[in-house]
Amino acid sequence: MADKRCAIIGGGLGGLAAAVRIAGYGIAVDLYEQHDHVGGKANELHMEGFRFDTGPSLLTMPFVLESLFADVGEDVRNYFTINPLAQHCKYFYPDSTEITAFADSDDFMREIATKTTESAANVKKYLSYSKGIYGLSADLFLFNDIHEFSTYREQGSPKTLLNLWKLDSLRTVHRANTSFFRDPRVVQLFDRYTTYNGSNPYKAPATLNIIPHVEYNMGSFIVREGIYRIPQALGKLAEKQGVTMHTNRRVERIVHANKQVQGILVDSEMIPYDFVCSNADVVTTYRDLLKDETSRDAKRYRHLEPSSSALVFFWGVRGGVSKKLSVHNILFSSDYKEEFGELFDRKVCPRDPTVYIYCSSLFNPADAPKGNENWFVMINAPYDDGQDWEHETQESRKRIVHKIDSLLHIDIERNVTCERITTPQDIAVQTMSHRGSIYGISSNSRTAAFMRQRNRSKRYRGLYFCGGSAHPGGGIPLVLLSGKICADLVKRFEL
Secondary structure, three states: OOOOEEEEEOOEHHHHHHHHHHHHOOOEEEEEEOOOOOEOOOOEEEEOOEEEEOOOOOEEOHHHHHHHHHOOOOOHHHOOOEEEOOEEEEEEOOOOOEEEEEOOHHHHHHHHHHHOOOOHHHHHHHHHHHHHHHHHHHHHHHOOOOOOHHHHHOOOHHHHHHOHHHHOOOOEHHHHHHHHOOOHHHHHHHHHHHHHHOOOOOOOEHHHHHHHHHHHHOOEEEEOOOOOHHHHHHHHHHHHOOOEEEEOOOEEEEEEEOOEEEEEEEOOEEEEOOEEEEOOOHHHHHHHHOOOOOOHHHHHHHHOOEOOEEEEEEEEEEOOOOOOOOOEEEEOOOOHHHHHHHHHHHOOOOOOOOEEEEOHHHOOHHHOOOOEEEEEEEEEEOOOOOOOHHHHHHHHHHHHHHHHHHHHOOOHHHHEEEEEEEOHHHHHHHHOOHHHOOOOEOOOOOOHHHHOEOOEOOOOEOEEEOOOOEOOOOOHHHHHHHHHHHHHHHHHHHO
């Protein structure tokens, strides 16, 4: 195996996970990252004594991460600390309702029953429904490449295929949620989970109602030292496995002939490899690295609807301005359907945005100067389609400040001491994501799960895909699983 050579393009979580596992098979692995550090979207920002995670802010399914380390004889606890959250999130509504999503299921159900017109029994029934979707679909759709015929011969797959109707793909998320709940506040709370993969609850299939199970029944977690410690640790783990890390090296092209990968072009030098794993955005891979804009896959993927993006304000804030905040907080809009119509149909930032506030200094005081807090303030934004982002940013900032002032009853403007802003256009440039979409394609159709890029190319022999724009999708656990699936396919087809 030692004579096999693999190039991995991109040092995001998917590329790092693939590198660790492929190197574990005895293959010589070179990882190329265009920046001077790894991480991809999971990065960090330092500003005037404040530290911010710039991408993912929540860890779910930590067993995926733990198994990655364990499979190469390492203990994740030697690299960082994973702690469960006592509160998943706090929700603030325009009518002044405040709901705390407690990690303890009994407490959460009691909270819903106390603050809304729904019963605890309805919430319990809903979470059981969500668990059922996970039980039927996880092995087939999350842990394997659904495009490989061999996947359907695996144990459990026939059961899933015979029970596809239970995956609830014929209803939208919103329609399914209104069948369980009558209180619009609870419907909105559970509709929100489609934003975890950048989609619209009024269009996305109810199969995405798998997500509440992952958070409520399986738990949500924090990395005490910050999410960015995950890619940092994976970089160290990769080097321990013998991976050669090439930072500040941008791959210019994937070299191929007769539909067979031959290597990569870096600094105008052709470097031969037996196979290549692209952790770059799928559209970027086809357009820029393969120079392919005409093949069926290239054209199909380019014309699929991108996921939503984000407009993020990193604020250093004087501490103690609001005693209401938890680590994760949502300030809901008054018209959710209108908000998603603006995002996906009219492609503008919402006039009444739902605002997400993440404050890691509440569990790690080192993330802010003493007496201060680091606020990661985000709204969902449309993908970059040529909007005037300076105008969109200015108007959105006014709306965010107004919402924080009205729902949290504080004058936030007077308490922001420093600021940095990231727009969808910035995300596109910094992470090479197509149009700044965070999760590749949206899931705003019944067949979206099957349209996502497969992990092994059918057109180019020796080419593999991992990362948030490939199967199974975005978010920390799924991106890590994309790396595992990619590595498993390399083992099967290259060794």
